[in-house]
Amino acid sequence: MEDYPCDVIRNFSVIAHIGFYLSASLFVCVTDEFLLDHGKSTLADRLLELTGTIAAAKSGKNEQVLDKLKVERERGITVKAQTASMLYDWNGKRHLLNLIDTPGHVDFAWEVSRSLAACQGVLLLVDCSQGVQAQTISVFHNAKERGLKIIPVLNKIDLPAAQPERITAQMQATFGIDPKDVIKISAKTGMGVDNILQAIIERIPPPSGGLQNPFKGFLFDSFYDRYRGVISLISMQDGILRVGDKISSIHTRKKYEVTELGLMHPEEVPTGSLFPGQVGYMACNMKDPADALVGDTLFCVGKPVEPMPGFKPAKAMVYAGVYPMDSGDFPKLEESIKRLTLTDRSVTVSRESSTALGQGCRLGFLGTLHMDVFRQRLEDEHDANIIITAPTVPYKIVYRDREVIISNPTEFPEVTDTASKVKEIQEPVVKATIIVPEGARSSWIVCQRVTETSTAYFGDMMDLCFSRRAEDVEHRYLDTGEGEARMMLTCVLPLSEIVTDFFDQLKSRSSGFASFDYEDHGYRKSELAKMVFLLNSKPVDALAIIVHRSSQDAIGRTWVKKLHKVIPRQLFEVPIQAAIGKKVIARETLSAMRADVTAGLYGGHYERKMKHLENQKEGKRKMKRMGTVNLPQEAFYDILSRSK
Structure with a gap:
């Protein structure tokens, strides 16, 4: 490893927008990257092949080598950031390139921020047929704020729908990128990918670090091995780390002995030592996973160093x-x-x-x-x-003497408490960005027709946002050109409205063309209440939800109808009610199962049959007063599973 000083090392990441494709609901719209992904993992495969890190697959191209989880391969998305070190000869000098393949979805932004902290540059990947998307803007500014060198890459130039000149103009208008700096490639075929390797070496600055300085390592990721304990991924800032060294953590002050060091190539390859600027893995008999704090600074025992800034803790939404x-x-x-x-x-x-x-x-x-x-x-x-x-979001309950954050609807104050003890209730909101590109174009459609199509999409987006209680709605033209119109809409939306079917509606109303991104925007006062569901006048705590007053009637009716379909019939009549406080919002009645108690009666006066029927009614009334409705697990699964 001493043959790779800082001047031949390049640490970089691949960032891009994730395409929202199809959804399957779990009372929410769960978006999935599938057809509209920009090709991060595919580009990583080609880079690994060109550098000889992996052999070309016998059946053709490798696919998703760094996506090791089953869920990543099935969905075609990157969930977990992965590191791979590559060796590449350029101008007679061998370089060590450390690639970190990052997720693209906003839900995994924390993974991205950890990855960028270990890099000096990024490849900003843009789909040549889709153009600049909402999250493309977000990841660009994230990298720019960190002072990283950004290499713009235009992917999928081999597609029939590719428009490289137009998308390059978009990138110039949106980011101020010089069109000459844009590298045009096809990650699928490998066309132009070798130019990326050259740009990485020439444009991305090498890491800084001194051999004579005390060891200083930045822990940016970890995973667990049942035999070796916690395996930490570290970025070497200063000094040399060797197997057998005694190290300590600034966060926990616990001491460890390094038992194994190496590179991810892309699998683990032991090296025995790591030098400044290098990125590798470390095993040190760390047993408690909580001790591997992401963002921690490691140092040699007896040689303290200044801690690095670290990360903000991930905030559950x-x-x-x-x-x-x-x-x-x-x-x-x-x-x-x-x-x-x-x-x-x-x-x-x-x-x-x-x-x-x-x-x-x-x-x-x-x-x-x-x-x-x-x-x-x-x-x-x-x-x-x-x-x-x-799913629920965290609400802030402001009492007269304190503030409480709750995430479980059962902890939400009752209506009587809201009137007497609670000063106000606040819900989390997000700053949302929606980009609406032009509609599907044909050669005969003139500029005016395309503008009208885009305006129609934009009107649907405005209607969708206002129906979800949007505030501070603003819009502007992102870029204009011959035969195109793109608008960017920004607004403040309640987070609870996004975890419903918002993505479904967004894609449906825009014919799949709109892109969406959001970021935390704090809390705002709101009119909220806890809705409980009663079976035979007894509440079911697991089904309690928090709703906005403006939509409580519609939600109550929808849920009682779902419950009516899945609850098994009882021997007595079961009222299914949605209630807020003591007020019943909606009701459905599950009829009782009836046995034919008169089947064995032949002849005689009709009062004989009536007597049996009255006895049956009285028995059911007693059962209703004393009986309980046990909602089976299968019924919960049917209610809370994805809607068909």
């Missing part, structure tokens, strides 16, 4: 309860969640219990896609059979 289908499987589920969170530190976990569902866990996620990916990983990697409750 969506919460959901996770319960096993069989209540006896809770210990296994809890252990599975604990192991899975070792590779995803942005998930928050706490225990909770429900009278209907039993013991479970309350999990906090960065978004709805994050939640759905975590659910699928539980099922795929740990064979878990689970029920996930309807």
Whole structure:
């Protein structure tokens, strides 16, 4: 490793917008990157092949080499940032290129921020047929704020719908990028990818670090190995680290002995030492995963260093309860969640219990896609059979003497408390950005017709935002040109409105052309209430939800109809009610199962039959007063699973 000083090292990442494609609802719209992805993982495959890091596949091109999780391969998305070191000869000198393939979805922005902290430059990937998208703007400014060198790359130039000149003009108008700096490639075919390797070496500055300085390492990721404990990914800032060195953490002050060092090439390759500017993995018999704090600074024992800035802790934006289908499987589920969170530190976990569902866990996620990916990983990697409750967002309850953040609807204050003790209720809001490109074009459509089509899309977007309680709505033309019109709409939206079917509606109303991005925008006062569902006048705590007063009637009617379909019939009549406080918002009645008590009666007066029927009615009235409706786990699964 001493043959690779800082001047031959380049640390870079690949960032891009994620395309919102299809959705499947879990009371939410879970977006998925599929057809509209910009090709980050495909580009990573070509770079690994060109540098000889991996051999070309016998059947053709390698696909998603760095996407190692089953969920990543099935969905075609990157969920977990992956590191790969490549060796490349250029102008008679061998260079060490450290690539970090990052996720593209806003739900995994924390993964991206950790990756960028270990880099000096980025490849900004833009789809040549889709153009600049909402999240393209977000990731560009994220990299620019960190002072990273940005190399613009235009991908998919081989597609029939590719418009390289027009998209290059968009990038120039939006980002101020010189068109001469844009590299045009096709990651799928490999066309022009060798120019990227040259640009990485020539444009991205090498890392800085001194051999004579004390060891200083930046921990930017970790994963767990059942035999070696916590494996940390570190970026070498200063000094030399060798196997056998005694190191310490600035965060925990705990001491460890380095047992293994190496590079991800792309699998683990032991090296015995790491030098300044290099990125590699480290094993040091760290047993407690909580000790591997992402953003921590490591140093040699007895040689303290100044800590690096680190990261802000991940802030959960969506919460959901996770319960096993069989209540006896809770210990296994809890252990599975604990192991899975070792590779995803942005998930928050706490225990909770429900009278209907039993013991479970309350999990906090960065978004709805994050939640759905975590659910699928539980099922795929740990064979878990689970029920996930309807997702909620964290609300702020402002009492007269304190403020409380709640994420569980059962903790939400009752209507009587709201009137007497609660000063106000606030809900989280986000700053949303929607870019509406022109409609589908044909050669005979003139500029005026295209503008009208785009305006129609824009009107639908405005209507969608106002129907979701949008505020501070603004819009402007992002760029104009011959035969095109693109508008950017910004507004402040309640987060709870986004975790419903917002993405579904966005794509439906824009024929799939609109792109969307959002960022946290704090809290705002709102008129909210807790809606509970009563079965035979008894509340079901697991089904409680928090609704806005303006939509409480529609939501109540929708839910009681769903409950009416899935609850099994009882021997007595069951009223299904949605209530806020003591006010019933909606009701459906589940009719009773009736046995034919007169079937064995032949002849005689009709009063004989009436007597049997009256006895049956009286028995059902007694059962209704004393009986309980046990909502089976299958019914919960039907209600809370994805709508068909």
